[in-house]
Amino acid sequence: MTFVRLPAVALLLAFAAPGSAFAEDNGHGPEIAAQSWSFAPPFGTYDRAQLQRGYRVYKDICANCHSMRLLSYRNLGEPGGPEFSPKAVEVLASQAQITDGPDDKGQMFQRPGRPADHFRSPYPNEQAARAAHKGALPPDLSVMAKARPGGPDYLYALLTGYREPPEGFDLAKGMHYNEAFPGHQIAMRNPLVDGAIQYTDGTKPTVDNYARDVSAFLMWAAEPKLEERHKLGARVMIFLLVFAVIMYLAKRAVWSRLHARDHAHTA
Structure with missing residues (x-):
């Protein structure tokens, strides 16, 4: 590289x-x-x-x-992202030198990165x-x-x-x-x-x-979380579509009974 x-x-x-x-x-x-x-x-x-x-x-x-x-480096391996393997995430994190401390002597020190960093x-x-x-x-x-x-x-x-x-x-x-x-x-x-x-x-x-x-x-x-949001949106759209069909069929059933009753009264 x-x-x-x-x-x-x-x-x-x-x-x-x-x-x-x-x-x-x-x-x-x-x-x-x-x-x-x-x-x-x-x-x-x-x-x-x-x-x-x-x-x-x-x-x-x-x-x-x-x-x-x-x-954090661990985000690189989480679902919905680059999804590097756990080993790859460890390697990528270790390539960075992270300032940590203080140690027992009160001094800051450098160490290889960890996935949680x-x-x-x-x-x-x-x-x-x-x-x-x-x-x-x-x-x-x-x-x-x-x-x-x-x-x-x-x-x-x-x-x-x-x-x-x-x-x-x-x-x-x-x-x-x-x-x-x-x-x-x-x-x-x-x-x-x-x-x-x-x-x-x-x-x-x-x-x-x-x-x-x-x-x-x-x-x-x-x-x-974009993919999760898109999946949720798809579920909502499917629900609304099914709900609209049910409401349409219910409306037709209700109005058909009303039309039948009105026709019987005028007959």
Whole structure:
């Protein structure tokens, strides 16, 4: 696996709130194209292989700057998610060095991660994170897919939206042109390049697949119970359909008796 380390401003600016100091919004946000997702309502489900690939993209790229404090490594093996095997979850957790303690001497120490640990944050505290990003705090990605209008469609569009600026566009120094970002100017360079991560399941290592996979993974992180909600919705719809049929038949039975009685009285 190829490990890609991004510069200090990396993904922080990619997920910065529209209208921030990093972009000029003219009041009309860019049009975000709707993508085809396996988890789309009303009955969609997550693609397990896609979520596993998306975790790899997050781990090797996004995790250099962003935390996911609401997730634990054990969540990667739970039903409805990537569903890594218990052994794989242990291995993934052990790859992170977690600060623990104090020990018998009152000292903090580093140890391999365990499945029960929360995802390791790239910085020990908020102050360190701000210092590394010139005062800006990298947002946590746990619910990012639900926090931005367009959700995974926006994340995908952002990560694949880097282009050369059109002729006549006034691009500020140090900024990059992005079709999906409000104002089209973003301080982060393109974080994804073809071949940065080698997939092991035969999926092509392209920017399009990286962006699609990590967007799906962030959607699962933000809504891990989506499949349960879809199943509940299906049961409710079936119940309402059956109930409507029963009520229709009951109505016909009641009105047929009333019509028969009225006909007998007028006869």
